Amino acid sequence: MHMPLEDTLGLNLLAANHHQAEHNREHFDAWQVLCLNVMSSPGAGKTSLLEQTLTALSADLAMAVLEGDMTTQLDADRLEAVGVPVVPITTGRACHLDASMVSGGLKMLQQRLDPASLDLLWVENVGNLVCPAEFEVGEHLKVALLSVTEGDDKPLKYPVMFREADCVLITKTDLLPYLPVDIARIEAHIRQVNPHCTVLRVSATSGEGLAAWHSWIRQQVSSQLVSLRNPHGHNVVPQLVNA
Numbered sequence: 001m002h003m004p005l006e007d008t009l010g011l012n013l014l015a016a017n018h019h020q021a022e023h024n025r026e027h028f029d030a031w032q033v034l035c036l037n038v039m040s041s042p043g044a045g046k047t048s049l050l051e052q053t054l055t056a057l058s059a060d061l062a063m064a065v066l067e068g069d070m071t072t073q074l075d076a077d078r079l080e081a082v083g084v085p086v087v088p089i090t091t092g093r094a095c096h097l098d099a100s101m102v103s104g105g106l107k108m109l110q111q112r113l114d115p116a117s118l119d120l121l122w123v124e125n126v127g128n129l130v131c132p133a134e135f136e137v138g139e140h141l142k143v144a145l146l147s148v149t150e151g152d153d154k155p156l157k158y159p160v161m162f163r164e165a166d167c168v169l170i171t172k173t174d175l176l177p178y179l180p181v182d183i184a185r186i187e188a189h190i191r192q193v194n195p196h197c198t199v200l201r202v203s204a205t206s207g208e209g210l211a212a213w214h215s216w217i218r219q220q221v222s223s224q225l226v227s228l229r230n231p232h233g234h235n236v237v238p239q240l241v242n243a
């Protein structure tokens with residue numbers, strides 16, 4: 001049976017991306033840096049949350065950001081203002097970052113610092129609920145944001161993003177009193193597509209939930225280090241036979 005040409009092209013594209021993503025992850029593991037890929041629709045609050053989070057955590061975690069945007073460096077400038085190194089990656093017409101763009105971003109980052117000195121590398125993806133979920137970039141964990149203004153049906157309408165996420169942040173909870181939306185239904189729909197992810201309610205404006213979010217991050221950084229140093233873990237560099 002023949003596959004349609006466009007299906008074959010699509011599969012090849014994803015396979016090539018997967019290969020590059022694995023390569024990126026090998027670098028992250030060798031540098032012992034945890035990489036988090038932050039995704040959401042445009043305007044759900046990724047940059048605002050990162051402004052708060054980078055400020056709160058930079059005293060005890062060394063961090064940098066790869067900032068994906070289609071055309072501008074506006075978000076990169078906002079985050080650089082916090083005092084954390086940021087590499088802007090403009091994607092042109094592409095609606096997501098892919099693994100080779102991130103590889104290019106890493107080379108630019110290496111001109112500024114030694115990535116092995118970092119604990120945590122953030123990737124802020126291009127705002128889009130569909131494409132970023134299909135293109136891994138080598139991240140260890142995916143964080144998806146969904147703001148309360150987007151309605152409770154989005155986890156069901158865009159299931160791939162929410163199924164793949166390790167942590168889902170329901171953002172802008174300060175707006176709940178003004179909206180005809182039921183946050184319990186948002187959570188139930190997230191659980192329906194992904195029963196196991198962490199779900200947190202946060203507001204970058206009021207500060208609600210940020211302590212729980214920051215403690216989730218710290219936990220992930222620590223367990224990443226443990227898994228890289230654990231000789232029986234899955235991330236161990238393979239031993240050379242007869243070396």
Ligand SMILES: Nc1nc2c(ncn2[C@@H]2O[C@H](COP(=O)(O)OP(=O)(O)O)[C@@H](O)[C@H]2O)c(=O)[nH]1
Binds near residue numbers: 045048
């Ligand atoms: N009320 C409220 N507005 C927020 C919150 N977080 C972000 N915003 C606003 O939402 C808009 C988009 O935020 P931004 O961080 O740029 O979203 P991004 O496109 O996902 O990076 C901006 O006008 C922010 O001020 C929040 O927690 N509460």
Ligand SMILES: [Mg+2]
Binds near residue numbers: 075
């Ligand atoms: Mg942004």
